[in-house]
Each structure stands twice: as C-alpha cells, then as structure tokens.
Amino acid sequence: MQIVPKNPDMARARQQRSAQAEQRILAAAERVFAESGFGGATMAALAAAAGLPAANLHYHFGTKKRLYEALLENILHLWLEASDSITADASPAAALSAYIAAKMRYSRTRPYASKVFANEVLQGGVHLHSFLGLELRRRVDEKAEILEGWMRKGLMERVDPRHLFFLLWAMTQTYADFETQIRAVLGRAAVLAPEDYAVGEALIKRLVLRGCGLSFSETEINP
Amino acid sequence: MQIVPKNPDMARARQQRSAQAEQRILAAAERVFAESGFGGATMAALAAAAGLPAANLHYHFGTKKRLYEALLENILHLWLEASDSITADASPAAALSAYIAAKMRYSRTRPYASKVFANEVLQGGVHLHSFLGLELRRRVDEKAEILEGWMRKGLMERVDPRHLFFLLWAMTQTYADFETQIRAVLGRAAVLAPEDYAVGEALIKRLVLRGCGLSFSETEINP
DNA sequence: ACCAAAGCTGATGAAGCAGTCAAGTTGTTT
DNA sequence: AAACAACTTGACTGCTTCATCAGCTTTGGT
Numbered sequence: 375m376q377i378v379p380k381n382p383d384m385a386r387a388r389q390q391r392s393a394q395a396e397q398r399i400l401a402a403a404e405r406v407f408a409e410s411g412f413g414g415a416t417m418a419a420l421a422a423a424a425g426l427p428a429a430n431l432h433y434h435f436g437t438k439k440r441l442y443e444a445l446l447e448n449i450l451h452l453w454l455e456a457s458d459s460i461t462a463d464a465s466p467a468a469a470l471s472a473y474i475a476a477k478m479r480y481s482r483t484r485p486y487a488s489k490v491f492a493n494e495v496l497q498g499g500v501h502l503h504s505f506l507g508l509e510l511r512r513r514v515d516e517k518a519e520i521l522e523g524w525m526r527k528g529l530m531e532r533v534d535p536r537h538l539f540f541l542l543w544a545m546t547q548t549y550a551d552f553e554t555q556i557r558a559v560l561g562r563a564a565v566l567a568p569e570d571y572a573v574g575e576a577l578i579k580r581l582v583l584r585g586c587g588l589s590f591s592e593t594e595i596n597p
Numbered sequence: 598m599q600i601v602p603k604n605p606d607m608a609r610a611r612q613q614r615s616a617q618a619e620q621r622i623l624a625a626a627e628r629v630f631a632e633s634g635f636g637g638a639t640m641a642a643l644a645a646a647a648g649l650p651a652a653n654l655h656y657h658f659g660t661k662k663r664l665y666e667a668l669l670e671n672i673l674h675l676w677l678e679a680s681d682s683i684t685a686d687a688s689p690a691a692a693l694s695a696y697i698a699a700k701m702r703y704s705r706t707r708p709y710a711s712k713v714f715a716n717e718v719l720q721g722g723v724h725l726h727s728f729l730g731l732e733l734r735r736r737v738d739e740k741a742e743i744l745e746g747w748m749r750k751g752l753m754e755r756v757d758p759r760h761l762f763f764l765l766w767a768m769t770q771t772y773a774d775f776e777t778q779i780r781a782v783l784g785r786a787a788v789l790a791p792e793d794y795a796v797g798e799a800l801i802k803r804l805v806l807r808g809c810g811l812s813f814s815e816t817e818i819n820p
Numbered sequence: 821a822c823c824a825a826a827g828c829t830g831a832t833g834a835a836g837c838a839g840t841c842a843a844g845t846t847g848t849t850t
Numbered sequence: 851a852a853a854c855a856a857c858t859t860g861a862c863t864g865c866t867t868c869a870t871c872a873g874c875t876t877t878g879g880t
Contacts, residue, residue: 391847409720414636417838432839473861489719492774495714496719497632499777506781514782537800540779544771545764551715554722556763559737565605576859577760581808585800615827641867652829657867709857829874837866845858850851 396434396444399424403445408489412442412497417591443501444496449487450505458478466530468544471579477546488550489537492540496574528544538582545578619657619667622647628670631712635665635720666724669717672710673728679703683740688810689753693765694802700769701798711773737762756812761805768801 402423406415417438421428435441459472481488499506518535525532549556549571555567583590629638637797642662644734658664682695704711717725725806737759744758772779780789804815 395857411634411636411716411720413634413638415719415837417715427859428838429840429861430857434856436839487824492719493634493716494624495775495778496715497634497637499781501782502777505836506778510778511782511784533803534796534800536782537797540771540775540782540797541768541800541804543768545776548763548767552763552767554725555718555729558722558726559734559759559763561734573757574760574763577764577808579755580756581764581804584807585804618827639866641866648831652831652870653827656828659869661868710854822880824879825877828874829871830873831871832878833870834870835867835869838864840863841861842861843859843861845856847854849854 380511392434395426395430399426399431399434399441400445400448403441404484404486407442407445407484408493408566411493412438413436433528436532444491449491450502450509452487453491454509454513456594457513457517458506460520462520462523466524466586466588470582470588473548474575474578474582477543478549478571478578481546481550482571485550485553488547492547492551512559513581533586538586542582543583544580545574549574605705614691615657618649618653622654622657622664623671626664627672627707627709628714630665631709631716632667634716635661635763668713669724672714673725673732675707675710676714677736679730680736680740682744685743685746688811689729689744689747689809690806693764693805693809693811696799697765697769697798697805701772701794701801704773705794708773708776715770715774724753744801756809761809765801768797770805772797 376437383523399420401423403415403420403489406420406423410416410419410506415438417428417431420438424431431441435444455475457473459476462474464472494502495506514536517539521530521533521535521538524530549566556570557563560570562570580590615628622643625648626638626643629643629646633639633642638661640651640654643661643664644654647654654664658667681697682699683692687695716728719816722729731806738764744753744756744761747753748755772789776789779793780786783793785793803813
C-alpha cells in the first residue's frame with residue numbers, strides 16, 4: 375500500500391518486500407487490537423509488536439484507523455469463506471457438520487482475528503455497516519434459502535434458518551472469543567487442549583443436528 | 598464510596614444521595630464502556646453521559662480504572678445469579694429452560710452489561726482472574742455436579758456439562774453482544790423486535806433440550 | 821446560628837498520544 | 851554510474867487525556 379504509487383512499472387521485488395512488511399504489521403496488529411481494542415491499542419504497542427518503528431507503520435498505512443480497517447477487511451474475508459460448504463446439492467447433516475468444523479478451525483487457528491471481529495461488532499460495528507447490511511446479509515439470505523429448500527423437501531425439520539446461524543456462530547466463536555473463560559473453568563493453564571476443541575465441536579454438532587431432526591453420530595460424518 | 602469515611606455516625610440521607618450519584622455514574626459508564634471499550638472511553642465521555650463534570654467522577658471513584666472495576670463487580674453479580682434455577686431437585690428440562698430464559702432476560706434487559714463483560718473476557722480478563730478461576734469455576738463445578746447427578750439417574754443423556762454451559766452462555770449472550778449483527782441480518786432498523794428474542798429463546802431451548810435427550814415443546818414448560 | 825465534614829467543580833499540570841517531516845538509505849531503471 | 855523513486859526512521863509537534871487541587875457550596879449535628 376504505497377501512499378502514492380506513481381510508477382505503473384513498479385519493481386516487483388520491491389513491491390513484494392513492501393507487501394511482506396505490511397503482512398507482518400497486520401499480523402502483529404491482529405494480536406494487539408484483540409488484546410487492547412482499538413482505543414486501547416497505541417501505535418507504539420503496534421510498532422513494538424511488529425518489530426518496527428512507529429513511523430514505519432504510518433508510512434504503510436497512514437493512520438491507526440486505516441491500519442485497523444485494513445485488518446478488518448482481511449478478517450471479513452475469512453468470515454464469509456467458512457460457509458462455502460452449504461450448497462443446495464449437499465446433504466443437510468454433512469453441510470452443517472462441515473460448516474461447524476470450518477468455523478471451529480477458524481476459532482482454533484485464528485483466535486485473534488475472531489476477537490477483533492467480536493470487538494468490532496460489540497462496539498456497534500461502525501466500520502462494518504456495509505459489510506453486515508449488504509454482503510453478510512445477502513450471503514445469509516442465500517444460505518437460508520438453501521436450508522428452506524431442504525425443509526420443503528423434508529430433508530430436515532422446520533427451523534428458522536437465520537436464528538440457527540446466529541446460534542451456530544455464537545457456539546463456534548465462543549471457543550475463540552471466550553477462550554479465557556473456558557480455560558479458567560476447565561482449569562487449563564496456558565491454552566485449551568486439542569481435545570477441548572474436539573469435545574466442543576462434537577457437542578455443537580450434536581445440538582445443531584438433533585435440533586434440526588437429523589441423526590448425529592460421534593464419528594465423522596464427512597471424511 | 599467516601600474517600601475517607603471518618604465519622605461512624607455519618608448522616609444517612611447524605612450517604613444515600615452520594616450512593617445515588619454513584620449509581621447514576623455506573624449506569625452511564627455501563628453504556629460508554631460497552632460502546633467504546635476501556636481504552637476508548639474517556640473521562641470526558643463518561644462524565645457527559647452521566648451529566649456531571651469529570652472532576653465529580655474522580656471524586657467518587659478516584660480513577661478511571663477503579664470506576665471500571667466497580668462497574669465490573671456489579672456485572673459479575675448478575676452473571677452468577679442467573680444459574681439459580683439449577684438445583685438437584687428440579688427436573689432437567691424445567692431447570693435448563695429456566696436458566697436459558699434467565700440468561701435471555703439478561704441479554705434483553707442489560708445488553709450493555711453483557712457487552713462490558715464480553716469485552717473484558719475478550720481482552721484476556723485481567724480484572725477477572727480471581728472471578729473466573731475461583732468464584733465462577735466453583736459455581737460451575739457445583740452445577741456440573743447436579744447435571745451429572747441427573748445423568749446417573751437416567752434423567753438426561755450423558756453430555757459434558759461444562760461444555761454444555763459454554764454453549765448455552767454463548768447462544769444466549771449472542772443476543773446482546775452480537776445484537777448489531779443480528780439486527781443487520783434480519784433487517785431490523787433500531788432494535789430487535791420482542792419476537793426475535795422469543796424465536797431465539799425457543800430455538801436455544803430446542804437445541805439444548807434435544808441435545809440432552811429431553812423432549813421439547815414450543816409452549817412454556819415452566820409457568 | 822454555627823461549624824466541621826462531605827460534596828462539588830473550574831482551572832491546571834504532567835504524561836502520553838497520533839501523526840508529520842526532513843534527512844537519510846536502498847533498490848531499480850536506463 | 852547516474853538519476854530517481856520507493857522506502858525508512860529519529861526527532862519533533864500539537865493535541866488529548868487522566869488526574870490533582872484549591873477553593874467553593876451544601877448538609878446535618880449541636
């Protein structure tokens with residue numbers, strides 16, 4: 375993100391290194407914003423986390439707000455991708471299981487991203503207004519239509535598909551956003567154990583599938 | 598919270614008025630901290646929301662951090678109370694339904710409190726270490742033991758009771774913490790409609806009860 | 821009516837903050 | 851190797867922020 379990219383024939387190697395630096399800054403920012411919120415994060419802390427001088431961050435992103443927005447943009451992509459498994463020709467149980475698995479993978483591998491998103495929504499989502507109201511809404515409408523198709527065909531019981539998504543998101547994301555609380559209750563010292571995520575995932579699938587009148591077995595449905 | 602309450606015979610009326618002012622400040626702070634986070638909230642904004650000069654907040658609470666901690670303390674009480682319905686002599690379906698209803702009432706009536714708590718946990722819960730690790734953990738252990746008792750008696754299917762609580766909390770709290778997102782997806786303008794909460798609550802009960810091998814009917818189980 | 825303590829607040833200070841800039845370095849093109 | 855653009859960063863600036871404090875008003879007990 376050069377401030378003024380004048381030269382259209384810009385050198386590739388240089389461009390690549392610059393992009394690498396920005397990725398590094400964004401990765402560090404994900405953690406800092408998650409742990410301090412937008413208001414609590416300082417440019418000094420963001421710079422220290424990235425191992426760069428603060429002026430460098432300003433060179434690449436201009437302002438703290440623009441850095442935050444760039445980070446959010448990245449995170450929103452991840453959010454939408456997870457629902458790819460829900461297609462009309464899939465079976466309800468397999469599709470929902472795969473969706474839950476994808477969301478849980480996201481919670482396990484990118485907890486800071488999940489927290490930044492949660493923080494943003496929590497605070498009213500001013501930066502997300504168009505994402506929530508347009509892109510996400512349209513995507514959810516599509517997926518809801520697929521579920522309603524399954525219901526009409528008698529492949530699953532009647533459920534409000536949107537509220538089902540709200541609950542599915544809440545359950546899967548809680549393993550990232552509320553990890554501190556879960557750890558405290560389970561008495562885990564530093565991080566949740568892999569089996570904690572596995573137990574959670576299995577229980578979410580059980581609740582969702584049974585809630586939709588679908589059978590649930592502990593063993594993997596979707597190999 | 599007089600800074601130095603020297604006189605043990607202190608006037609009651611005065612004390613009461615002071616306590617009233619503090620309640621007013623705390624109520625305003627709940628909203629401001631929820632909307633801006635700890636770092637993003639300024640004493641000026643907190644003061645404006647309370648309709649008082651900033652120096653007044655400092656008189657009553659000393660520092661921003663102490664005001665925040667006082668608020669958090671209040672909120673934690675609410676959190677624990679909700680699980681009162683879970684007692685060994687209750688029926689699993691009635692007790693779980695009542696718990697879900699209590700948590701949903703909390704999300705509907707005190708969304709800002711829920712958001713402040715969520716924000717705190719999200720950011721690592723430094724101020725909550727002893728609450729999460731001692732009070733909450735003990736309370737959850739007690740309630741988990743009750744559920745395990747029901748399972749041994751064959752009153753409900755075997756489930757990991759702690760993870761069941763994590764999911765129950767996540768589902769109910771999402772109607773406060775992620776209200777912005779839910780509103781956007783449902784296309785609600787200003788606030789969620791009462792029936793949105795009702796649909797959510799019914800679906801949560803359905804998922805939880807069926808997940809535990811208990812029957813679920815749309816009509817109220819617990820009059 | 822008087823007084824001591826509690827309650828209140830405008831003015832002010834010190835610290836930390838985001839953001840700018842000029843002077844430098846690096847890398848690429850020609 | 852010269853020229854130029856992209857990139858880097860230490861030093862700086864003006865602003866916002868939290869917190870203090872001195873002096874004021876209110877209140878309740880005597």
